[in-house]
Amino acid sequence: xxxxxxxxxxxxxxxxxxxxxxxxxxxxxxxxxxxxxxxxxxxxxxxxxxxxxxxxxxxxxxxxxxxxxxxxxxxxxxxxxxxxxxxxxxxxxxxxxxxxxxxxxxxxxxxxxxxxxxxxxxxxxxxxxxxxxxxxxxxxxxxxxxxxxxxxxxxxxxxxxxxxxxxxxxxxxxxxxxxxxxxxxxxxxxxxxxxxxxxxxxxxxxxxxxxxxxxxxxxxxxxxxxxxxxxxxxxxxxxxxxxxxx
Numbered sequence: 001x002x003x004x005x006x007x008x009x010x011x012x013x014x015x016x017x018x019x020x021x022x023x024x025x026x027x028x029x030x031x032x033x034x035x036x037x038x039x040x041x042x043x044x045x046x047x048x049x050x051x052x053x054x055x056x057x058x059x060x061x062x063x064x065x066x067x068x069x070x071x072x073x074x075x076x077x078x079x080x081x082x083x084x085x086x087x088x089x090x091x092x093x094x095x096x097x098x099x100x101x102x103x104x105x106x107x108x109x110x111x112x113x114x115x116x117x118x119x120x121x122x123x124x125x126x127x128x129x130x131x132x133x134x135x136x137x138x139x140x141x142x143x144x145x146x147x148x149x150x151x152x153x154x155x156x157x158x159x160x161x162x163x164x165x166x167x168x169x170x171x172x173x174x175x176x177x178x179x180x181x182x183x184x185x186x187x188x189x190x191x192x193x194x195x196x197x198x199x200x201x202x203x204x205x206x207x208x209x210x211x212x213x214x215x216x217x218x219x220x221x222x223x224x225x226x227x228x229x230x231x232x233x234x235x236x237x238x239x240x241x242x243x244x245x246x
Contacts, residue, residue: 018168
């Protein structure tokens with residue numbers, strides 16, 4: 001770590017993609033850190049791509065369910081997807097669509113056996129954009145994310161999101177406004193907190209629709225144009241600092 005710290009401290013600027021990482025690096029002695037927000041493609045991911053056809057595909061074997069929960073991403077152990085299972089057990093009128101693939105799929109198929117879960121597989125392009133837009137809530141239970149780009153994609157598509165109150169997620173989610181945060185470190189590993197957050201959105205249609213609007217608004221602050229302008233500003237300020245030092 002000392003070698004890594006020494007290398008970083010030779011830099012005029014160390015950019016991080018979340019406030020959590022800024023704070024962690026500063027606590028370990030790395031100087032001259034700043035936050036660079038990551039960008040999201042707000043043209044590819046839009047609320048307008050919401051469709052009944054895609055919703056039917058995601059509902060799959062459970063067309064009679066009124067609420068559609070979605071997860072998009074790699075199916076791997078560190079994503080802690082199994083934390084969603086108690087939500088389905090508590091809310092029988094909800095269906096979960098897992099979009100993506102990965103090494104943990106076989107285990108997840110066993111874990112979610114006899115629950116209202118559909119394994120959709122890998123989607124891309126307009127299909128992926130439509131999947132985000134067609135869900136009622138995007139659930140992202142992982143407590144180890146430094147950023148969570150899929151959360152931004154879901155928000156750009158106008159889908160309310162639920163994520164862990166940890167890492168880089170609180171940078172994105174304004175709790176109760178564009179989504180909800182849950183406590184992943186509770187006594188029951190966040191089980192009751194995740195259930196409560198899901199019910200909070202599903203049980204109030206007005207709140208859910210307002211969250212759709214606010215999620216899109218938030219994503220527009222993180223589009224690639226804004227992210228590029230911010231990076232450009234950092235370069236200009238750093239170059240100015242170098243010039244002034246001569």
